[in-house]
Amino acid sequence: MMKSLHIEAAKCTGCLQCEMACSFENYGVFNPAKSRIKVFDFHETGLKVPYTCTQCAEAWCLKACPVDAITKDKSTGAMMVNEATCVGCKVCTIACPFGTINYVADTGKVQKCDLCEGSPACADACPTGAITYIDADSTGIDRMRTWAAKLENQTAGHAD
Amino acid sequence: MAWQRKILRVDLTAGTCTSEALNMDWAMAYLGQRGLATKYFVEEVAPSVEPLSPANKLIFATGPLTGTMASTGGRYSVITKGPLTGAIACSNSGGYWGAELKMAGWDMIILEGRAASPVYLHIENDTATLHDASALWGKTTWDVEPALRKIHQDSQLKISSIGRAGENGVLYAAVINDLHRAAGRSGVGAVMGSKNLKAIAVRGTKGVAGIKDPKAFMKATQAAKAVLAGNGVTGEGLPKFGTQVLMNVINEVGAMPTRNFRDVQFEGAKDISAEAMHAPRETDGKANLVTNQACFGCTIACGRISKLDQTHYTVVNKPEYWAASGGLEYEAAWALGSANGVNDLEALTYANFVCNEDGFDPISFGATVGAVMELYQMGVLTKEQLGIEAPFGSAKALTYFAECTAKGEGFGPEIGLGSKRLTAKYGHPDLSMTVKGQEFPAYDPRGIQGMGLAYATSNRGACHLRGYTVASEILGIPVKTDPLETDGKAGLVKAFQDATAVFDSAGICVFTSFAWTLVDVAPQLEAACEGDWSLDNLNVVGERIWNMERQFNNAAGFTNKDDNLPKRLLTEAAKTGPAKGLVAGLDKMLPEYYAERGWDTEGRPTATTLERLSL
Ligand code: SF4
Ligand code: SF4
Numbered sequence: 001m002m003k004s005l006h007i008e009a010a011k012c013t014g015c016l017q018c019e020m021a022c023s024f025e026n027y028g029v030f031n032p033a034k035s036r037i038k039v040f041d042f043h044e045t046g047l048k049v050p051y052t053c054t055q056c057a058e059a060w061c062l063k064a065c066p067v068d069a070i071t072k073d074k075s076t077g078a079m080m081v082n083e084a085t086c087v088g089c090k091v092c093t094i095a096c097p098f099g100t101i102n103y104v105a106d107t108g109k110v111q112k113c114d115l116c117e118g119s120p121a122c123a124d125a126c127p128t129g130a131i132t133y134i135d136a137d138s139t140g141i142d143r144m145r146t147w148a149a150k151l152e153n154q155t156a157g158h159a160d
Numbered sequence: 161m162a163w164q165r166k167i168l169r170v171d172l173t174a175g176t177c178t179s180e181a182l183n184m185d186w187a188m189a190y191l192g193q194r195g196l197a198t199k200y201f202v203e204e205v206a207p208s209v210e211p212l213s214p215a216n217k218l219i220f221a222t223g224p225l226t227g228t229m230a231s232t233g234g235r236y237s238v239i240t241k242g243p244l245t246g247a248i249a250c251s252n253s254g255g256y257w258g259a260e261l262k263m264a265g266w267d268m269i270i271l272e273g274r275a276a277s278p279v280y281l282h283i284e285n286d287t288a289t290l291h292d293a294s295a296l297w298g299k300t301t302w303d304v305e306p307a308l309r310k311i312h313q314d315s316q317l318k319i320s321s322i323g324r325a326g327e328n329g330v331l332y333a334a335v336i337n338d339l340h341r342a343a344g345r346s347g348v349g350a351v352m353g354s355k356n357l358k359a360i361a362v363r364g365t366k367g368v369a370g371i372k373d374p375k376a377f378m379k380a381t382q383a384a385k386a387v388l389a390g391n392g393v394t395g396e397g398l399p400k401f402g403t404q405v406l407m408n409v410i411n412e413v414g415a416m417p418t419r420n421f422r423d424v425q426f427e428g429a430k431d432i433s434a435e436a437m438h439a440p441r442e443t444d445g446k447a448n449l450v451t452n453q454a455c456f457g458c459t460i461a462c463g464r465i466s467k468l469d470q471t472h473y474t475v476v477n478k479p480e481y482w483a484a485s486g487g488l489e490y491e492a493a494w495a496l497g498s499a500n501g502v503n504d505l506e507a508l509t510y511a512n513f514v515c516n517e518d519g520f521d522p523i524s525f526g527a528t529v530g531a532v533m534e535l536y537q538m539g540v541l542t543k544e545q546l547g548i549e550a551p552f553g554s555a556k557a558l559t560y561f562a563e564c565t566a567k568g569e570g571f572g573p574e575i576g577l578g579s580k581r582l583t584a585k586y587g588h589p590d591l592s593m594t595v596k597g598q599e600f601p602a603y604d605p606r607g608i609q610g611m612g613l614a615y616a617t618s619n620r621g622a623c624h625l626r627g628y629t630v631a632s633e634i635l636g637i638p639v640k641t642d643p644l645e646t647d648g649k650a651g652l653v654k655a656f657q658d659a660t661a662v663f664d665s666a667g668i669c670v671f672t673s674f675a676w677t678l679v680d681v682a683p684q685l686e687a688a689c690e691g692d693w694s695l696d697n698l699n700v701v702g703e704r705i706w707n708m709e710r711q712f713n714n715a716a717g718f719t720n721k722d723d724n725l726p727k728r729l730l731t732e733a734a735k736t737g738p739a740k741g742l743v744a745g746l747d748k749m750l751p752e753y754y755a756e757r758g759w760d761t762e763g764r765p766t767a768t769t770l771e772r773l774s775l
Contacts, residue, residue: 013399013461015454016256020229023367028374030228031263031367043339046450046465046484125229127385127459 002077004136005113005120007050011130014041014048021125025116036100036113037122037131050131052122053100053113055079061112064095077136078115086110162224162371162688163187164267168288170281172355173214173273177281177288182267187224188691189774194250195665195705197221197239197268201248202708204270207715211243211347212329212354214274220261220320220360221269223667224689227262227368227456230381231388232669234259234456242346243354244331244524244578245597245621247713251334251348252625252664253320254455254463255341257362260318264364275356280321282312283362293358297327300517300566301336308361321359322349323518328568329353330576332524332599340486340516341455346598346620349519377687384672384680385459391675393635398462398671399452403490404434406602406630413634413643414737415607416494417600419501419552420530421593421726424604424734428503432493436505443469448505450484455669462671464488466509474510474559486516491624494602495526500533500558507555511562518566524578527599529561531579531591532571540586546571590727596621596718605729605746607739608633610641610649613749616723617653619709625670627656637674644738646745650752658702665705678702704773707757707765711775720763723750 019035027034037052059079062070069085070092072078081101086109092101093110101112113120115133123133135141165182183200190196197219209216218240225233236258242249261269264285271281278293296304301323309317319337326333326349333349334342343349371377388394397405410416411429418426430436437449446467454461466487468475475481488496488509496508515522529550535541536550543549547570550557564572574582579592579599593600598621605612610629618626629652633643641652659678663670666685678698685693729744754761758769765775 013452013454013458015458015461016259016456017229017459020457024229024374024378027367029367029369030371031365031369033263033365034367043485044483046453046467048453127231127389128461 002136003118003133004055004077004139005052005115005123006132006134006139008130009047009049011128012039012048012050013128014039015127017125017127018050018122018131021121025121026111034104036111051100053079053098055113055115060095060097061092061101064091066091073114076115076118079112080114081110081112083107083109162228162368163192164262164265164368166266168266168269168283170269170271170288170290171273172271172275172279172290172357175275175290177290179286189701190705191224191662191665191701192267193221193223193226193235193237193665193667194239194252195661195701197237198248198250198705198709198712200268200270201239202712205241207712208717209241211241211246211351214272214355216241216351216354218271218348218351218355218357219268220271222258222262222267223665225684226667227259228371228381228667228688229378229457230668230684230688231385231459232455232457232672233667234458235667235669236261236343237664238335238343238348240348240351241716242348242620243350244347246716247596247620247718248709249346249348249620250664251343251345252670253335253337253341253343254458254669255338256456257318257320257337257341258667259456260362260364262364263367264362265366269360271355271357274354278356278358280308280359280361281357283360283364285364285366296358298324300324301519302339302517304359305339308359312361314363317361317363319359319361321519322352323520324566324568325518325520325576326350326353328573328576330520330565331578331581332521332576334515334519334521336516336519342516342519342521344521345523345623371688372690373687377684380683380687384676384684387680388459388672388675393637393674394460394672395675398460398674401434402452402462402464402487403671404437404464404488404493406490407433407493408435409634410603413607414734414739415604415634415643416498417593417602417604418498420499420527420534420591421600421604421728422534423736424607424739425736426498426501428501429498431503432488432497432505432508437464437466437487441469443471448509449487458669460669460671468509468513469506472506472510473556474507481510481513485513488512491602492522492526495523495599496558497526498602499526499530501552502555502558503553504555507559511559514559514562514566520565520576523601524599525562525565525575527593528575528579528582529558531583531593532561532575533557534591535583535586535588538588540588593726593728594622595725596722598622603630604734604739605725605744606734606742607737608643609646609745609749610643610652612725612729612744612746613649613653613753614656616725616746616750617657617753619706619713626660627653628660628670628673629653629656631656631674635674638677644742646748649749650756653749653753654756657706658699661702661705662698665701700773704775707769707773707775711765714764720761723763
């Protein structure tokens with residue numbers, strides 16, 4: 001089954017465990033600056049929003065890369081950056097409408113979320129369930145369930 | 161090792177920033193943050209130093225677990241000699257700033273001297289520079305944060321700053337980071353202001369590497385997080401209700417200091433409780449509470465984010481207060497509310513916003529207003545002096561005083577002195593509910609006897625965060641003791657004080673101790689840091705830190721006479737509730753406490769004790 005990262009911003013507390021888990025998984029260091037998932041704190045509303053690559057089915061970054069350094073991983077569906085091929089031209093960072101692929105000055109390459117070979121560290125680390133890694137074809141299932149439950153109450157009410 | 165092994169020393173008089181190696185021998189003995197920074201402080205500063213003079217120093221310190229995946233590993237402390245108390249001061253804050261400092265590659269910053277004119281410190285990884293802050297002076301912390309991000313064109317800067325209270329020498333001025341997290345108590349912000357230092361802006365992209373045993377560390381931190389998640393307080397109560405979960409509980413047990421400690425139960429507690437924050441308002445149908453929020457790395461997330469009712473008298477036509485911001489914690493709700501008999505939730509929230517905006521401690525402020533209101537009721541202070549009628553229960557007086565204190569206008573500067581100096585000035589020193597000059601927090605020692613001893617002996621003056629026996633006496637953590645009993649409390653207080661010193665030195669939040677004991681902390685430290693962080697040694701480290709602080713205070717002129725409580729608590733019995741008829745039984749506990757600590761009858765550590773603790 002193909003899975004994808006599912007984000008429910010309303011559950012996020014802004015703890016940044018996900019950012020640390022990401023940097024630790026990929027660089028062995030606790031460093032949000034190196035994280036591929038970013039949590040935005042909109043303090044005026046109190047909203048915290050985790051944001052990362054959604055692995056587009058037709059990925060702008062992949063199409064834009066002039067040296068074909070970005071390929072799609074068949075098992076996870078993640079767009080993968082092949083560091084050996086990447087020339088650091090940054091065209092993909094321009095092409096991506098969401099800003100989720102970024103240049104890393106230290107390496108001279110770009111980085112993006114690669115779904116940790118099918119076991120994303122951010123989802124594992126998230127204490128609130130704001131990030132989960134679930135069936136890509138039914139990411140809406142919980143929301144459907146919530147609304148379905150309301151309907152059930154109404155039906156029960158009518159039956160009385 | 162989880163330390164960065166690097167200190168930034170800033171000489172504000174000379175205008176220089178230099179890097180030096182962390183003293184690892186001291187780190188092995190004092191761990192980090194509170195313990196380690198206090199060690200530097202007592203080695204470098206004379207106990208007699210005048211707190212607001214250039215000779216005093218100000219240390220911002222992280223712990224070894226700050227900036228790691230240990231839950232709540234985002235804390236920092238500010239250490240100095242406090243102007244409110246004249247004792248050692250150490251105030252702890254969460255938010256994101258502490259982790260950012262660590263990510264920039266520094267364990268701590270030692271600030272000394274005094275700048276000739278206002279400056280701020282900018283740190284970008286290894287580079288630290290002082291800049292002119294004259295354009296920022298007179299601005300609130302809420303204005304300073306966006307202003308510095310704009311100046312440096314860096315939206316990710318984390319900022320710790322003072323508001324006008326710190327500039328104006330409010331003796332309980334706080335240091336505020338991330339808009340509403342505070343190193344709140346003992347006036348550390350006033351010391352920062354006295355040094356002409358407006359802010360410290362940090363950007364750190366180096367991260368924390370070099371964990372001693374990464375695999376063991378991930379395992380230990382995961383196990384510890386599971387303990388927090390599975391605990392009723394840290395897993396359910398705090399995320400849902402915040403520390404406000406305590407309001408109704410403490411009121412019911414008759415330990416809710418009310419109207420400057422005249423009463424021990426507040427009839428309006430339910431109106432300012434966690435439940436009230438969740439309930440839809442009559443005016444706009446929205447709840448005061450918007451959401452909860454975590455500090456860096458925290459899997460508890462007790463923080464409150466609130467929005468004011470736009471039609472409330474405090475903020476009509478003031479849209480700058482309509483956005484979400486830091487809501488009421490229990491201590492603030494108590495001090496701004498029960499301590500003054502005020503039950504207007506929106507007024508308390510507004511006063512709390514103002515405390516954050518201009519950087520002052522809502523506990524000391526609220527408790528001082530309580531004394532002012534009592535003096536007003538007695539006719540000692542008048543409407544003409546105060547600028548407003550100020551009977552107990554007046555929300556209008558409370559919010560007016562908050563504004564005056566923030567701006568340094570009207571009667572504000574007098575309230576900014578704290579209740580000890582203020583009540584003495586007006587001839588009623590007995591009405592100051594303080595120990596060593598610092599106002600009490602939200603637990604009445606007549607109803608929770610152990611807290612009386614904890615307040616009397618706290619090294620930074622009356623405080624709940626130095627030995628929170630409420631956990632045991634009310635909540636049964638780790639074992640239930642009878643709150644009305646004095647027996648056995650000496651040992652309990654000592655145990656809490658020593659353990660807390662370790663939590664405060666590790667880089668983690670003391671609220672974890674609702675669920676964790678040192679048994680949960682030790683494996684995380686052992687995996688992260690070189691050195692001996694076994695349970696046995698942590699107990700010694702905690703006790704060592706406590707005694708080091710005590711010795712500083714003793715050398716600064718404090719004696720056993722200062723381990724005392726105000727007359728009211730010792731002679732006026734609780735009028736209602738389970739503690740009805742009781743006074744604080746300090747005299748029964750104090751001698752036993754000295755003995756437990758290995759101190760002489762004057763409260764001085766004996767030679768044997770000092771030797772045992774390698775002091
Ligand atoms: S770990 Fe989860 S709750 Fe914490 S910041 Fe990330 S998404 Fe939010
Ligand atoms: S428990 Fe509360 S104060 Fe402590 S770190 Fe977590 S959110 Fe911050």
